[in-house]
Amino acid sequence: MILHAEQLVYRHAPGAPPVLDDVSLALDAGEILCLLGPNGTGKTTLLRCLIGSLQPESGSIRIDGERDVPARRRALTLAYVPQAGVGGSLSLLDVALMGRTPHLRPLAMPGARDRRLALEALERVGIAHLAQRPFDRVSGGERQLALIARALAQQPRLFLMDEPTASLDLGNQARVLSTLRALADDGLALLVTSHQPDHALLLDARVAALRDGRIHTAGHATEVLQAHTLSALYDTPIDVLARNGAPAACVPRLRSQAR
Numbered sequence: 133m134i135l136h137a138e139q140l141v142y143r144h145a146p147g148a149p150p151v152l153d154d155v156s157l158a159l160d161a162g163e164i165l166c167l168l169g170p171n172g173t174g175k176t177t178l179l180r181c182l183i184g185s186l187q188p189e190s191g192s193i194r195i196d197g198e199r200d201v202p203a204r205r206r207a208l209t210l211a212y213v214p215q216a217g218v219g220g221s222l223s224l225l226d227v228a229l230m231g232r233t234p235h236l237r238p239l240a241m242p243g244a245r246d247r248r249l250a251l252e253a254l255e256r257v258g259i260a261h262l263a264q265r266p267f268d269r270v271s272g273g274e275r276q277l278a279l280i281a282r283a284l285a286q287q288p289r290l291f292l293m294d295e296p297t298a299s300l301d302l303g304n305q306a307r308v309l310s311t312l313r314a315l316a317d318d319g320l321a322l323l324v325t326s327h328q329p330d331h332a333l334l335l336d337a338r339v340a341a342l343r344d345g346r347i348h349t350a351g352h353a354t355e356v357l358q359a360h361t362l363s364a365l366y367d368t369p370i371d372v373l374a375r376n377g378a379p380a381a382c383v384p385r386l387r388s389q390a391r
């Protein structure tokens with residue numbers, strides 16, 4: 133098991149209500165786990181606990197079966213894609229090159245191989261033509277793609293991605309989702325937060341849905357993403373439509389359409 137979290141409890145302040153309450157999950161090589169749940173339910177907080185930037189009050193996190201993995205080894209094992217990143221005036225190539233940092237000796241500069249891997253990562257997400265453009269002079273979606281490229285260049289075994297398709301058009305959503313599926317098929321592990329349950333279906337992923345800081349629903353997307361489960365999770369009527377006989381699209385009903 134590459135990632136195993138057990139009974140995590142996290143509060144932003146002592147005595148405050150828990151943001152994460154008894155949350156457990158496990159992720160193996162070759163798997164995609166899609167983390168769903170309403171706004172403010174603790175998805176980013178969970179990712180930040182898993183990468184070690186927040187400290188849970190109790191519970192355990194093991195990577196490759198080991199607790200308290202040293203920072204350098206952790207950086208070689210897992211890559212985090214945040215919702216938004218700060219790249220300033222760095223070029224997108226330099227942003228992608230930052231993914232190579234854990235592989236460099238202290239104070240060493242990236243070499244030709246690092247630059248090739250960074251460029252390949254930009255190509256894989258379709259923005260190699262923007263390699264020399266400063267991060268603060270590209271669109272929100274292009275920034276998101278650059279942050280994904282940085283993670284790809286890092287060549288980790290485990291990806292933790294916070295809403296990686298949130299700013300992307302349909303074409304780029306399909307490109308990124310195809311890339312994520314291909315990474316899993318290559319044996320890598322991915323934990324991906326999303327507000328689009330459809331994406332869990334497209335990715336043929338397992339799902340863990342958080343609500344009020346607790347696991348509300350868990351299982352394979354095709355089994356658990358049913359109209360009644362989603363309607364309860366998001367507190368709104370949701371239909372699940374089929375394509376080729378399999379659930380494919382999760383569509384909320386507006387108040388005027390409620391039956």
Ligand SMILES: Nc1ncnc2c1ncn2[C@@H]1O[C@H](COP(=O)(O)OP(=O)(O)OP(=O)(O)O)[C@@H](O)[C@H]1O
Nearest residue numbers: 144151169170171172173174175176177178325327
């Ligand atoms: N620094 C902070 N201090 C106090 N509360 C915080 C802080 N950051 C987040 N929160 C609260 O913690 C809860 C969980 O936030 P989190 O960002 O993990 O939710 P999320 O599920 O990722 O939400 P979204 O889907 O909107 O991105 C929310 O109620 C949020 O308001």
